[in-house]
Amino acid sequence: MYDIVRFERRGIPAVAVATEPFVDEAIEQARLLAMDDCRVVYVPHPVQLLTPAELRERAVAAFPAVVAALTSGRGPDPS
Template sequence: MTGRETLLDPTGSAARTADATPAPRPVSLRGLTVGLLDNARPNATRLLTELAAELRHRHRTAGSLRYVKDCAGLPAREELIKELAQDCDVVLTAVGDGGSCAAATVADGVALERAGVPAVSVVTEPFLAAGRAMAEVCGFPGYAFAVVRHPVAGLGADALRGRAAEVLPGVLRVLGAGGGRA
């Protein structure tokens, strides 16, 4: 039997499905504060730190603030989303390198967009479907996120720096910042 399946929201957050409009994109990243929402997966901190360093170097951001989630497989608490929205101009959240953590990373990005903050969720290639499914469940089927080559966990500093360099154009695309200098 072929038919359409219903995807249930595993977060129980049906109230978050009201708006699918992305937050306004900055004209430039110069002088902006970058929030780093770390889901505590292996190498998430290092990947986010490398991305923030590149944004600061290439686009002259003001710097970054790091926040850590309680659980990689669950969306961030509403209080944390509010704090990020208050303190940061743009947010990077990572790393979605497993089924539930990829879905939660995308849910975090959608919540930040709805709070008015441009957000880039970073998901590894094998978990694109989980990220896309969560965006749809959240009522934001067009939510764009950045894709990084798998794996991220277990990489050394040089390999991780390479992954950050590979995903940076995707991060800039989602932020609407293009590839040029600020």
């Protein structure tokens, strides 16, 4: 999450991707980094046991949400 915040503070739109069980942790990390409105896309859990093909399917499924988050005009103010 730290790298996402660094990009956003430099005016570079960024999106964190986390699995659904880590929603609370992602929100808390963003809050602790003073970036409550950090863009995060949540994907189904687990991912560590997926085959490369299954992981690619998850990435392809998440891609529209990542693009939408990057282009929505929402997110933190870089100033």
